Structure formats: structure tokens, C-alpha cells
Amino acid sequence: MLSINTTFLLAALLGLVYVWCRYSFGYWKRNNIPYMSPLIGNMEVFIKRTNSFFLYLADVYKDAKMSTAAAVGIYILNKPALVLRDPELIKTVLVKEFAKFENRSAACDPHNDPLGSNNLFFVNNPLWKDLRTKISPVFTSGKIKQMYPLMTEIGTELEAHLNSFAKTNDAFVTEVKELSGLFATDMIATIAFGVKANSLSNPNGEFRTQGRKLFTSTLHRAYDFFIGFFFSKWVSTLRVKLFTPEFSSFLRGTISHVMASREESKATRNDLIDMLVSLKGEAVAKGEYNAHLQDVLTAQAAVFFSAGFESSSSLMQFALYELSKRPDLQERLRNEICEALVAEQGTLSYETINNLPYLSIVLDEVLRLYPLLPYLDREHLPKEGEKPFDLKPYYDYTVPVGMPVFISILGVHRDPKFWPNPETFDPERFNAENKKTHKPMTYFPFGSGPRSCIGSRIGLLQAKVGLVHIFKNHYVTTCEKTPKEITFDPFLMSLGYKNGIYLSLVNDKRYERNAKQ
Template sequence: MLAETLILLATLATIFYIWQKWNYSYWERHGVKYIKPVPILGNMVNLFKGKVPFYLQVSELHKEPGFEKEPLVGIYLAHRPALLIRDLELIKTVMIKKFNYFANRALSTDPHNDQLGYNNLFFVRNPDWKDLRAKLSPVFTSGKMKQMYPLMIEIAKDLETNLSERSTGSVLPIKNICARFTTDLIATIAFALATLARVKVFSKKTSEFIRHSINYVLAEREKSGVKRNDLIDILLAMKKEAAENPDKPNRAHDIDYLVAQAAVFQTAGYETSSSTMALALYELARNEEAQNRLRAEISDYFGDEDHISYERIQEMPYLSKVVNETLRLYPIVGYAERECIQPAQGERFNLKPHYDLEVPNGMPVYIGVLAIQRDPQYWPDPDKFDPERFDPTNRHNLNMDAYMPFGIGPRNCIGMRLGLLQSKLGLVHLLRHYRVQTCDRTVKSIVYAPLSPALQSKDEIYLKLERV
């Protein structure tokens, strides 16, 4: 019996060894330069050890020594072959020029256990994505932002009131304060709620909470008939269209499909803007000259008013430079990804002139956004916080193809305009009357949270607030 067991184990081990050796020879067999994998884990060693988040693992692979001149590199996600694109022109080809071959994200969620994740705009697949994006895009136009702006001003004033209740010199958790501010903003402008609890993942408990909350808002808006030109109005229009055509295929027949859009709006909206705002304050606390210059601009633009108009906040040059530089150093989603979709007939996507290879249908493709935005060949002294990089007089020195904090191409962040406005509004109302300073509790450098899908500090960012 023992001998038979040993023979069985030896046979299984041999089969596994042969399979793994064949699997990890994929890029070698196709003549593509690749980063050598380790058994079982492929090129995801630090990720699987829990040391780094996925975007940082991609960034490390992008910077792998010996591949600096390569336009693309073969990698392995555990046992699965994937492509890492490094060349900016090839990135534009994949993400923009040949978008029809890369319209879907490689990321996916479980349609059975995570209906809200599976159905939302971020994950939904083409052609449903194209239809949904067209219906949701009107919420994010400049005209809609201007309509929402008075509501946003009220939340910004609440932030000032909240801070005024703290004694000068208080040491405050800036991440938490920024998260509460942007949460209240999203809840107010998107859902007409005074506040909405924050959620980060669509667990079963979280999904039930979101369903209950958004269903309540939808029902109340439908009952009242009030028009606010916000996300809820768009979702109700989608629901009405589906109800008027019961025999026509329409995913809006499923209430979870509608709830999913509201859910991703809330979670993504608060996380991206709050992180950008907190990290900008962190850098400004360490750069007194930049902070003083921004505060002077804020004072000029406020004048004798208690707020800055929508048009005027868009025109603040140094504020834009500070936010742009923050997003360069800390792109909230530190990588981009797509999945190749090869047609059954017709022209197929090929890696020429780099390699004469058709990318297999379903292969994931990755771009190390964080690595590119800190690459010294595009950004001199890349780890330095320097808003003047984005001064118009320096634009000729920049390759803006290497700047993609909101993604790139048709499937970039739909809420980019709103995210920028939220961050700018929070910064001007906080810095209007306060100076942020480092203290003995302030982290010396930003360490990324290893389990977070979005770029954020592992530790709370404590800063001292002094009234000016």
C-alpha cells in the first residue's frame, strides 16, 4: 500500500512538473522576452506574500532590470501568461487606436455572489458597457457639474465649520477627514442624502445595505416626482425605459443592475477624491513654499465672497498644478488593464512590428501607470513633489502620454471631472483658513496599503492644523 501511494505521488509530481515547465515556457516558445517566473507563483511573488498591492507588483515588473528598452514583456499571473506593455506608443495603440480589440477589462467579479460588482460600469463587458456608459455620461458633463456645484459648496462650508470647532494646533487624521468630506459630497449630489455610510467592497452584508439604501432613494424620488438632474434621475429613466418595453432585452429590468451603478459611484467617488485630497495635503505640509503659494491664490480667488464660483475654481492655475502633481505621484489606480478580444473572422490584433504574434483571445494586458508616472526618462527627479512641472511654460519638456492617472482611452474614468472638482473644492476650503504642518505622528513616507485595490496610504496621515 505504501509503495502504491509513493508511486501515485511520484506520478502526480512528475505530471505537475511537466505541466508547469510547459506552461512557463509559453513566452519562450513564442519568442517574446519575458521575466523569469518562479514555480506556482509566476511573477506575483510579492503580491501572494501579502507584501504589496497588485498595482505595485505591476510597477515592480515594469521596472525589472534588463528590460528598460523593451516595448513589451511577457509575464505570468501565477500560471497564466499575460502581457505587460511598456512603450507609450504601443499603449496608445492598445487603449485607443485598437480599442475594439481591448474593450473589456481583464478584471471580473463573481456574477453569482457579487451581483453589484458584476453589473456596475467598471466591470460590465461590451456591448453592455458601451450602452451603459452612454446613458451615465450625461451625469458627468460640465453642465451637470455646474448644476451640482451649489450643493457641493454647502458641504465644503460644513467642512470649514467642522474644522473651526477644533482648537488651533490640533493634530488630525487627514485621511479620515477627507473621506468623510467626499462621502458627504457624493451622498448629497448623487443621492440627495445628507450622509451615507462608506463601503469599500461588495460583500453580502455590504450589498444588502446598498440595495436597501438605494432602493429607498429610488422609491422616494419616484414617489415625489422631483427632478434633480442627478444620477438617480438617470437610473429612474433607465428603469422606465425597461418597463415600457417589457419584451425588449434590457438589463435595467433587474433592479440590481441599477443599484450597481449607484454603488460604484459612491465607493469609487469617495475613495479617489479623498485619497487625492489627503495626499495633496501631506505633500503640501512637507513643502511650505508650495502651500503658501496655493493659499495666496485661494485668498485672491475668494476675495470678499464665502466661496469660489464654479467658473473661477476651474481657472485657478496653481491649484490645478498641485492636484496634477499629486495625481502624478499617486495615481489612485496605479495600473491599467484590458483583455484582448480577437474576432472570429476578419483582421486579428498582432504585436507587429515588435513581434509577429497574434495575441490570444482572452489574454490580459497590463500597464504600470505608477511606474510610468515615476519614470525618470519622462519625469526628471520623479519622486520630488514639484507642481511647476505642469506650468504651461514647461509643457514642451513633458510627454503627456506618460500621464494617465484616470486611465486612457474610451474606457477611462467616467467621473474624472467630478473627482477633480471634489478634490479642488476640499483643498480650497480647508487651506483657506488653515496651515497644515507635519508633526511627530506624521509618516515619514507613504507606504501603500497592501490589500487595497486603489492607491492609498497604509497608515493614517496625521497633520497639525494651525489657523492663519
């Protein structure tokens, strides 16, 4: 039996916990903001692994009770955060009032993961602006055009890889994310680092092995993502890493070797390594070069490699999946590709591949259904003396300094108010006439505003090259292992199907036959 004193203390403690919870989780009610009722904050689905956070944000966005709300209050454990819903409000935060939201709320441990914390995705201002200005020239149309011949070489290797299966069978089943990943890894390695990764011929090579590990979902990786994205103040205490020590060691060695070779040879390829060598040269001349700066330079290569192969391989994967279910749309796309290939003797020019109208709208629609980064995060940090951001005229509420703000790209992209029958794959939404009817800020697969994805054009081009070389002489169909619908892996912070998407590729020699006619 508990003593009276012990019983009293337990009752008092429970009372204090109750009062604390009631006060903490009454924040949004006190401020008259529509909110989702908390249970372990609003993180129950993430903690129990029944859902991912980005899918939870999409559920918040589409909750029937919130259909008229411009913004919704949620709790990350006991910490209040905002989810924006109204397109004009989203535009204000991402574009008009960008100066107050220029940093992400996510972070990595700068001491134990310098490659994660110093790259363009995570780094804060003023370093972010300085890096963005210096890296942007790598992604101009002129520089991408100069890289294009290297891309077509990898496309030709993809063709040879697919044709090698036809020696025994004209149809074969493959997991298309892995196929796309092999292609995208070789692509990034050659156009960014000037390295032949040879993943298509050696799927267990070091580049592909490291990339595969980086995006393999595990409980520990989910834990790191959870802390890094939602409790960034704890990243140093809990030693949160985006890039594992193994990956960091691999990339440091690779980049150091490639930069040294480029410095010695004086060769230029107009790629990321040229830019890194140039920045190093400037720092050396000023006497500012040190190990930390080398880590900052390597960090840009790390995020370019990881984001570059993951984004384009995911885009290709979902495009192949949707087209496998719609043979009529696939046939239309293949006709467009093959007609262009015949007209240009088998190799499309940079201008032609970027102006294939149906290929473009197919990828636009894939990105609507499967945005590569399904949500955006920002932190409200107005400069000293600057008026904090408020939600007027929607709500009489001033956003506190340091509050995280989330935008569900997936939620907006699948909102029936903006996209009739939003779950249906329909590229015609993006034809020239229909594009005129799109409401602004209801389609932003690469983000929007100054902090939008710097590599969007090169990522799209990689996917176009891959699909052209697949559909040149092959088509895809569903098979027994093809999922009826996509269910996303709850351990990932991006869109990914947990069990892999298997499709049947059939070699019909379409281009070869058409070229002979």
C-alpha cells in the first residue's frame, strides 16, 4: 500500500502534468488558429511508424475540417508549428517575405557531419546566399548544354544494358527504381565529377553501393531524420548525421582525388569540379584555404550527388510506373520520341529533347503526383528590428521568432479544388491551353522563390535522356509483381515505394525498324 504522502505526491505530479499538457496543447486554441488535436503532439504516426511525416502533412492539408483554413496549427511533440494551405499565403512566405523565412528549420550536427551541415540544402544565411551565387553558374542553360554530350553517352550505355537482356529473352522483369538508380548514378558521376562510375555494368560498384546505402530506410536513419528535421536544436547533442561516416569518407577521398587531378592537368569540363577548383584557388590566393573550407566544398558535391541521382531516378521510376498502366499514353510518347530520333539519325540534340512537348507534359504530371520533395520547411527568423510576420488578413496572429513553418507540396498537388480527379494520371493537365487555367502557386515540384531547387533543369534533363533511351527500342508493361497502387515507405523523408516497383520491359526494336523504313 502506498503511504498517504506518496499518494499525495503522485496525485500532485499527475495534476501538474495534466495542467502542463492542457496549457501546452492549448496554444493554437488560445490564438484562434484552426488546429489538429494533439496526441503525442501530432507526431504519433511518425513515432509509431504507421505513416511518414510528409504524408501526415498531406493529411493535415486535406482534412475536411480544415478545407477553408489558410493555415493549420500542429504540435511537434509539444512544440507549435504551422502548416500553410492557402496559395497566396504560401507565395508570401516563399517569395514575397522570403527574407523572414530564408532558412530551413532542419539542420545537421556541424561537428560530426560537416558534409551534411555545410551543403546548400541545409546551410543558413549568409553562407547560403554566398554559396548559391557561386554555384549557380554551373546550372545555367549554357553549361548544361555543354554537359549534354556526356549525358547522351550514359544514355547509350543504358541502351546497351537493356539490349544485353534481349540475348536470351525479348522481355524481362526488372525493378525500375534500381535500373533508374544505376543510370542516374553513372550520369551524376560523369557530369559532376568527371568520373566513370560504371554502375550499369557493375551494380555493386562503390558509387552505387554508397548511394544505395544513403537512401536505404532504417530505424536509425529515421531517428536521425526526425531529430534533424523537427528538433534541429538537438542535432549536436544527439550527433545527428545526414551523411554516414562511411559515405563522408568515400566522398572526401573521391573529391580530393578528382580535384587534385583537375588542378594538375589544367583540364576544364565546365562541371561542378571546375567550380570547386576555382573556389579553392580563390581561397588559396587570399590565404583563406583550410580543412573547413575543403569540407564546405566537398559538402556541395555530397548534396549534388545524393540529390542528383535520387531525384532523377525517382522521377523516371514513377514515370515508367504510370505509363505501364496507360499503354495508350505510352504509345503516344514513344511515337513522339521515335519520330524525333528518326529525324535526327538516332541522337537527339539538346534543343530537340528539351522541346518534345508530350515528354515534357508527361514529366510535369509525374511531378504533380509524385513531387520529389513532398514538403517544404522554413523557420521564421526576421532580422533584428524587422517586424515579425503575421497571418493577416487570414488570422490576427503574429508568428513567433523561430517557429517552423511547413508546406505540403503533395497536399497542394493533389487538391481537387485545383486539380480535378487529382489521383488520376493525366498529362493533358499541362498542355498549352490547360496551363493557362492553373492557379498560381498550386504547382511547385521544385519549390519556389530564391531557395527553390538549383538543379531542377539538370534533373529534368537527366530523366528525359533516360526515358528517351529506354523507349527508343523498349516499352514497359505491368507484371505479376507490379503494385496495384503506390504506398510510400514511412521510414523515408522523400517519396519512395518500400518494396520496389517491378515492371516488364519488352524489346520491340521500334527505332531500328522505323529508321530502316
